[in-house]
Amino acid sequence: MKKEDLVSESTTTTSKTLPLALGAAVGVGLIAAIGYTAWSANLKADDTQQAVSQLTDAVTTLVESQSRTQQFSSQEAFQEAVSASIRAHAEEARQAEVDARYAPYEAAAEETPEGQWIYGNLDARFTLVEYADTECGYCKRFHGTPKSIVDGSNGNVNWEYKHLTVLGETSVIQAQAAECIGEQLGNKGFWVAVQEIYDKTGSNGTGAGNLTKLAASVGADESAFQSCMAEGRHRDLIDQETQMARSQGITGTPATVVVDNQTGQMQLLAGAQPAQAFIAAMKGLVARAAEEGEG
Template identity: 25%
Template sequence: MTTTLILIFLATFGVLDSAYLTYSHLFGSAACGDGSGCGEILASPYSKLLGIPLSVYGLGLYLAIWMTAWRGLREDERGDAIRIVSLLAVVGNLPSLFLLYLQAFVIEAWCPFCLGSAMLMLALLIVAWRAADRRDPGQSVFGPPLHLVVAPVMLAIALPIGIYSVVEAGIGGLIVGSRSQGREVVARIGDREITRSEVDAGIRMKLQETKDQYRSEWLDRQVLGAEAKNRGMSIRSLVQQEVYSKIDVTAGEVTHRWEQIKGRLKPGTTREDVESRIRSEIGRRKSKPALDVFVASLKKRFGTDYRPPASERFVIDPNPRGGPEKGSSDAPVTIVEFSDLECGYCARAHHAIDDLVKRRPKDVRVIFRHYPLNMHPHARYAAEVAACAQQQNGFWKVVDRLFANQNDLSKRAIWNHVEALGLDALAVDACVKSGDGGRIVQADIDEGDSLGVGSTPTFFVNGHYIGSMPIGGLDAVVDREMSH
């Protein structure tokens, strides 16, 4: 009786485990959360057989074991039931071993729920086999009549497959309906028809920026509200007391502003006439940074943590062509940087990224992607030269040099830099003329366009769109990703 209850207990957990993985297949949810390999495994071509997820077959097998073990509660059927469970567990362990091999050596990712299922199936085999041997020493597990094995197996496997197929068809219908809405024509330019999905793809990054902005403002207000509630006052009173009342406008600042504007004022206007307005203007300009500092201190005290939803990650292959990268290849945080070698903001961001990698080499992996803007006449050629310098492992040296000398990026100046760095200029030139560098740059541009990149620098951190370099750098973003 005890053995039978143990088998029922293990089979129950197997049913729950495989049912959850099946749910994740149907609805595309992250089975194990961020940072695990579940997503890679569930999306791999090995996760299905004949179009049906392996977890559905596993669900059927666990149900067959559960039903058979339940019959073992009757003394007269216990022997056959235990031997049938042994046989089914042997069948279940064969694909489990193969899947363990795939996870370790092919997919190179691990799914905790898949590992749990393998352990459960192994436990079922050990418990049932030992019980069968104790009960009927030397008798084969293939002893039970065939109809006692086939009937429960066929029923248990056919049932979940049938249910899955029906549910998947229903969900597929919803997806098709959604896609048909995406193909809806919402605008025309001459003979060109513009679909809703085309518009949505074009504004996706702007929508993300807007959502992030409003979420940040909303969260700031919640933090202020929590502090105001603790002090028994309104948010307005709290901000007035802790921020606005402490803003100091000095006489020197007023004088400096007066000197800037006095030539644009009406003749006869004195400093005393406008001093109040000047103080208000300077105070307003100082109030936003002061409020940000106060809110940041409250967030730190409350332990406030916000992370963009995982569902809003951009699907990016960070380095599809084995291009230039720095940091640790197995770092927990991957930063993809779309940059332009003639962009001043990009040069400043480049120095900040260099500093980040030097300080946290094991935490970050940085991949450089080319996105020369049309407004910069020398950016495209500079990018092609830098891409070709990668063949001699000279990419970062060239990029560092060009970012530091953006005042002159003419072809003559670029080649002077290449030669000064000791690179084989003839080999780089041959690469550029062959079009190899251009193809690399164009591939990056195309992928940037598909993501909605429109300005530089643009950063993605673990798939989350960050936009340009934050004022405080990327440390806070890296810390947030590492904490999860």
């Protein structure tokens, strides 16, 4: 056989074998190789470097693609990787929802004196001590008022929440839910829980629905929450706060005691009063302190 024939046969064999080998790896590689052969023949000399760079990038992408395919050599491994990705995405979305619920209550201290739920500066001059029932429609509408006062007070006012369960067993159960969540998640968790209960309840005994699901939606562990509820762990505290309110002549909700922490003077405002009423009460307490030489 002539040398020219050997070269021709070798070239023919190679041209058949190479595309098959590439096709067995990734079909895209064959297309890229053929495309490059035709394309490079028409290149100008000063375009060669750019062409080589582009081909290098294409080959790198192909190799990385093959490497990723090899990582999932079995269907089981691939499915597990997909499941893990889906779980991670779901957890990320769930955490984003939890974070969104906490955002409005950033002003709640991480830690407070034992047995107190306080929103705002712990060293504020004034405290709005609110006695409320989560099933009370007026309480639900009023809830944003003390918050707005605290948020606009430049640290001079804080807000303390206490239970006065006047609308039956549903109120007590929801109060327990808030306490159980607060036990797990602290002061901020308590405030977020109360807000969520108000948002979910239809008021007047209709309830807030699935409280375990609600607890999970604010970041609480469901099993620990259910244990706390089953034990009735905070029921005595709720009863004590209700009795304390009644001993002060408070029978309806909401009722708010404005306290001047500097002098100890107090003023009770009954009902869902507007913000202006609380501002006037605080001004009155300051004036009284000045008259008595305590301001």
